[in-house]
Each structure stands twice: as structure tokens, then as C-alpha cells.
Amino acid sequence: MAVITSPDYPGERLIACRNATLADERRRKREVLLAATETDLSQIRDATRRKHAPLHGEAAIGLAVGAVINKHKMAKHFDLTITASRFDFRRSEASIAREAALDGIYVIRTGVSADVMIETEAVSAYKDLSRVERAFRTLKSVDLAFCPVHHGLSPWVRAHVFLYMMAYYVEWHLRDAQKALLFQDQDRPGAEAEHCAAGLSDQGDQLGIGWQ
Incomplete structure (x- = not known):
């Protein structure tokens, strides 16, 4: 754990704690949700590339993507490319890394002094x-x-x-x-x-x- 002070919280201590078990579980859940989102997005990508009655048009593709991208609350971790005839996606590794850095961390805020x-x-x-x-x-x-x-x-x-x-x-x-x-x-x-x-x-x- 680490003690942080900030001018935004005068007279208070912010105690940052990290639980390794909680971090592992958060990492596992994120990977499951990322994989599930990729499965849904892959279906839309395949629909834009099929030979018979492909999904086309930015509006139509955008509506299909919008219907599934937030289903697992993982939209922030994907970069999307939508054109009139194509759709593609990839994981945003930078976004995933930023979130992973906070896995298992929680902060306790207290106004009780350290001598008490x-x-x-x-x-x-x-x-x-x-x-x-x-x-x-x-x-x-x-x-x-x-x-x-x-x-x-x-x-x-x-x-x-x-x-x-x-x-x-x-x-x-x-x-x-x-x-x-x-x-x-x-x-x-x-x-x-x-x-x-x-x-x-x-x-x-x-x-x-x-x-x-």
C-alpha cells in the first residue's frame, strides 16, 4: 500500500492498496469480455465480406456495430474502421495496458490522522x-x-x-x-x-x- 496526499483532498490521506488476487481476477474477466466482443465484431466483419447480400453502407454497418460494441462494455478497448463497404477492428493495446496498470488497486480516503x-x-x-x-x-x-x-x-x-x-x-x-x-x-x-x-x-x- 502507498499513502498519497493531494491538494484536491486537503487534510485527508489517500491510501492506495493493491490486492494481487483481485488483480488476477480482473485480468481474467477482461480477457473473457474482450474475446466475446471480438466474436460479435467478427460476425459483422464477415457480413460485410460475404459474396451474397453483403452488409454495406456506413450507416448500416455503424448501426450493427453500435448494437454490439457496448454489450460487454469493451468499446474503449477497440479501434474501429468503418467505410461504405468494409468494416475492420483491432484491440487498442494502449487502452488495455492503461486499465491493466490499475488492476487490483483500490483507494481508501480518510480524514483520520496518521498518529491516530x-x-x-x-x-x-x-x-x-x-x-x-x-x-x-x-x-x-x-x-x-x-x-x-x-x-x-x-x-x-x-x-x-x-x-x-x-x-x-x-x-x-x-x-x-x-x-x-x-x-x-x-x-x-x-x-x-x-x-x-x-x-x-x-x-x-x-x-x-x-x-x-
């Missing part, structure tokens, strides 16, 4: 936002089954939501008190230190930054 929270702690705190997402899933799933109730007054709506939040608060404390029975981490700092140490090994390098 160092970079690794800021990244960890960001990843902990998954707990908030899990809380919403708990509220809406079979655990608490939060569902819409049509109230006539706004205070009733707030009271309805407040009761569910209190229920989740009680459930969270119950789970925390029963960590051993629920097989949850009881020594999170120790677990994080172990993961950080593992990050120095080849396996850690493959996983990318921090602890996933």
Missing part, C-alpha cells in the same frame, strides 16, 4: 464495514425479519426501526458473550498479527495486502 490510525489500521477499519452490511442482512433475514410496516406518523416509523436496532444490539451482545460456542475469533489482534506475519511469506504475497 496508521495505514494498516485504516485499511482494516474499512474492511470492517462488512460488519455493517452483515448487520443489515441480519435485520432483514430470518434472524430478525425486519419488514415494512405502514405507519401513519413519522415518530411511529422511527420507533419501529429503533426496536429492531435494539433487537440487533441485544443479539450482537449475545453472540459476543458466546464466542467460544459460536467459534468466533476471541483474539482478533493476535489473529491479525499472525496474518501480517504470514504476509511476509510467498502465500501472503499471493493474497495481496493486509488480511482478507
Whole structure:
């Protein structure tokens, strides 16, 4: 990870992180989408070159290309040539290279100073936002089954939501008190230190930054 400061974000840190596993997956997906786009464009190119009733005219060819070029969101990675009787295309290697340079990179923006929270702690705190997402899933799933109730007054709506939040608060404390029975981490700092140490090994390098 790297810390960046910019006058566009006064008083804030931009923490750029790279996840090698995410980069590999992004690269794989891009190649699949590029190949699929090439298949669609090849069909149009073949249609302009066939002997019987070829596709011709810049407008007609352009309409056909336009119908498929954005299908896989890869239009920016292709150079197109359209004439009255021909159509051709090729990959824009420069565009692909520019995007590939950012594969697996994400940026965390924080106004918390470094003396309060160092970079690794800021990244960890960001990843902990998954707990908030899990809380919403708990509220809406079979655990608490939060569902819409049509109230006539706004205070009733707030009271309805407040009761569910209190229920989740009680459930969270119950789970925390029963960590051993629920097989949850009881020594999170120790677990994080172990993961950080593992990050120095080849396996850690493959996983990318921090602890996933």
C-alpha cells in the first residue's frame, strides 16, 4: 500500500492498496469480455465480406456495430474502421495496458490522522464495514425479519426501526458473550498479527495486502 496526499483532498490521506488476487481476477474477466466482443465484431466483419447480400453502407454497418460494441462494455478497448463497404477492428493495446496498470488497486480516503490510525489500521477499519452490511442482512433475514410496516406518523416509523436496532444490539451482545460456542475469533489482534506475519511469506504475497 502507498499513502498519497493531494491538494484536491486537503487534510485527508489517500491510501492506495493493491490486492494481487483481485488483480488476477480482473485480468481474467477482461480477457473473457474482450474475446466475446471480438466474436460479435467478427460476425459483422464477415457480413460485410460475404459474396451474397453483403452488409454495406456506413450507416448500416455503424448501426450493427453500435448494437454490439457496448454489450460487454469493451468499446474503449477497440479501434474501429468503418467505410461504405468494409468494416475492420483491432484491440487498442494502449487502452488495455492503461486499465491493466490499475488492476487490483483500490483507494481508501480518510480524514483520520496518521498518529491516530496508521495505514494498516485504516485499511482494516474499512474492511470492517462488512460488519455493517452483515448487520443489515441480519435485520432483514430470518434472524430478525425486519419488514415494512405502514405507519401513519413519522415518530411511529422511527420507533419501529429503533426496536429492531435494539433487537440487533441485544443479539450482537449475545453472540459476543458466546464466542467460544459460536467459534468466533476471541483474539482478533493476535489473529491479525499472525496474518501480517504470514504476509511476509510467498502465500501472503499471493493474497495481496493486509488480511482478507
